[in-house]
Amino acid sequence: MQNAPGEARPATVAVRYRERLAPSLWLFLAAALGGPMLALVFVPAGSAVALVIGIVATIAIIALMILGSPRVEVDGRVLRAGRAWIDASWLGEPEIRTGEEARQARGPALPARGWHLIRGGIDGVVVVPNIDPADPAPSWTISTRTPDRLAAAIDAARAAATTSA
Secondary structure (H helix, E strand, O other): OOOOOOOOOOOOEEEEEEEOOOOOOHHHHHHHHHHHHHHHHHHHHHHHHHHHHHHHHHHHHHHHHHHHEEEEEOOOOOEEEEOEEEHHHOOOEEEEHHHHHHHHHHOOOOOOOEEEEEEOOOOOEEEEEEEEOOOOOOOOEEEOHHHHHHHHHHHHHHHHHHHHO
């Protein structure tokens, strides 16, 4: 059911939830050190050249980190997590996990056959059962900074899917 080729998103669909799972501030600071390190390599070519290369490299590294971050989105009747999507009619009741429960959901309790979008540095997790009998993934485990909002958006999409079906 998920990732069917050739299906386009309707232009009039209202987005209920959208989040980009960007890295934490500490990871950005660590990545920003790559530019100055690269600049040190080019100091023999000239300090001005090294400075420009360092600034451009830092901007490029941070931009790639932001643009490469996956998005979680609930629009209309569809849950999108990264490049995968599933119609809300195939979703069960979402479960919010935070703290120790989230750590367990991301680690020891993570189903091997489930679909996962896990990001380090993001504490909250929403686990959504997949009730599609033809789908081999029994659940979706999704990292989110606002698990209550994501679960509410999934519930709203499920309600919309049942009323329009």
